[in-house]
Amino acid sequence: MACHYDRVAHTSASAGALLRHVRTGRARSRADLVALTGASRNTVSAKVDQLIAANLLEEGGRGWSTGGRPPTILRFNSGAGCILAVDLGVTSVDVAVTDLSAHILATVGHPIDIADGPGPVLAEVDRLAQKVLAEAGLTPADVCAVGVGVPGPVEFSTGRPSHPPIMPGWHDFPIPSAFARYECPVYVDNDVNVMALGEIGVEGSVQDLLVVKVGTGIGCGVIVEGRVYRGAQGSAGDIGHIYVHPADGRTVVCRCGNENCLEAIAGGGALLRDAVAAGLAVESTRDVVELALRGDGSALELVRDAGRTIGTVLAALVNFFNPHRIVMTGGVAQAGAPLLAGIREAVYGRSMPLAARALEITVSDAPDRSGRVGAALMAIEEFLDEDSVQSLAR
Ligand SMILES: [Zn+2]
Numbered sequence: 001m002a003c004h005y006d007r008v009a010h011t012s013a014s015a016g017a018l019l020r021h022v023r024t025g026r027a028r029s030r031a032d033l034v035a036l037t038g039a040s041r042n043t044v045s046a047k048v049d050q051l052i053a054a055n056l057l058e059e060g061g062r063g064w065s066t067g068g069r070p071p072t073i074l075r076f077n078s079g080a081g082c083i084l085a086v087d088l089g090v091t092s093v094d095v096a097v098t099d100l101s102a103h104i105l106a107t108v109g110h111p112i113d114i115a116d117g118p119g120p121v122l123a124e125v126d127r128l129a130q131k132v133l134a135e136a137g138l139t140p141a142d143v144c145a146v147g148v149g150v151p152g153p154v155e156f157s158t159g160r161p162s163h164p165p166i167m168p169g170w171h172d173f174p175i176p177s178a179f180a181r182y183e184c185p186v187y188v189d190n191d192v193n194v195m196a197l198g199e200i201g202v203e204g205s206v207q208d209l210l211v212v213k214v215g216t217g218i219g220c221g222v223i224v225e226g227r228v229y230r231g232a233q234g235s236a237g238d239i240g241h242i243y244v245h246p247a248d249g250r251t252v253v254c255r256c257g258n259e260n261c262l263e264a265i266a267g268g269g270a271l272l273r274d275a276v277a278a279g280l281a282v283e284s285t286r287d288v289v290e291l292a293l294r295g296d297g298s299a300l301e302l303v304r305d306a307g308r309t310i311g312t313v314l315a316a317l318v319n320f321f322n323p324h325r326i327v328m329t330g331g332v333a334q335a336g337a338p339l340l341a342g343i344r345e346a347v348y349g350r351s352m353p354l355a356a357r358a359l360e361i362t363v364s365d366a367p368d369r370s371g372r373v374g375a376a377l378m379a380i381e382e383f384l385d386e387d388s389v390q391s392l393a394r
Pocket of ligand 1: 240241254255256257258261264
């Protein structure tokens with residue numbers, strides 16, 4: 001299933017837009033597409049024919065009709081190519097090969113040290129990618145797009161990290177160049193945006209969503225009507241450096257140089273610092289989270305306080321953005337109940353009733369998987385849905 005592209009002009013009823021309606025289950029027939037887009041039956045039929053010829057859509061059986069000839073069912077052919085999904089962390093990398101619906105066909109994980117720099121780390125990624133492709137019985141020519149999530153800010157249009165604080169040596173490195181052998185588009189974004197797409201999942205959603213990662217730092221993926229909102233330069237959702245007032249009135253200098261940033265008060269690093277200061281026998285943020293999970297009173301109080309501080313920022317975001325849902329993820333979110341209790345107390349206490357009335361706040365139920373699935377979904381969304389859709393043909 002080698003991968004070749006034809007370019008088709010973009011309109012509101014572009015081939016990419018029609019394909020998206022079928023991929024996400026919103027349309028199952030040409031008539032559905034006409035109704036959804038307002039385009040003429042002839043326009044829709046011509047585009048659908050192109051997508052069928054490109055092997056991206058298939059015709060199934062007949063659907064139900066309320067009168068007249070029942071419509072022919074349209075189905076997305078998720079086997080028309082494959083995606084390489086890379087979830088790059090600080091101490092480990094996961095590489096997966098997926099179909100065009102982000103279903104994982106093969107996956108492998110390996111320890112790395114992101115501080116070794118792009119050369120050695122991406123060479124390891126390349127080795128793992130060849131391994132998963134072989135495992136899935138595929139070749140580099142089958143890869144239609146590559147999606148990469150990295151633990152730092154990225155200029156999305158170029159795939160270059162921008163002064164990433166925990167990725168020394170990676171500033172301005174063109175990550176897509178490491179995947180030249182696949183001769184296909186490569187999309188790179190920060191891990192939080194990628195995880196946010198993973199939380200929406202394969203079937204898609206038109207919800208407005210905030211996905212908040214509380215790890216060493218704190219970041220937020222902003223999803224508007226089911227799609228990542230990146231802002232002008234790609235840094236939307238960088239909430240870790242919003243100013244907060246600590247309950248005890250102290251002043252803490254953040255790694256960014258400013259005082260009392262959210263992550264300097266309530267991030268994983270801050271949690272560890274405060275736990276050590278409180279005399280707990282801990283060496284990592286994970287130790288603090290595990291103590292809290294075992295019911296240690298001091299650890300629980302620290303986690304709940306972090307939740308309250310994060311909640312004051314989220315309350316402002318709820319008033320501003322009015323999301324359907326907030327999903328918490330990252331190492332500190334594994335603490336679960338005490339963190340959520342602190343967050344809910346602040347959010348429901350400080351948000352306007354209309355915005356808070358139907359708001360759900362939950363912890364991610366598949367944080368490990370959402371990085372890989374999200375990286376695949378990012379690549380699929382961009383590759384099949386950009387200004388000009390790229391059609392695949394055998
Ligand atoms: Zn800061």
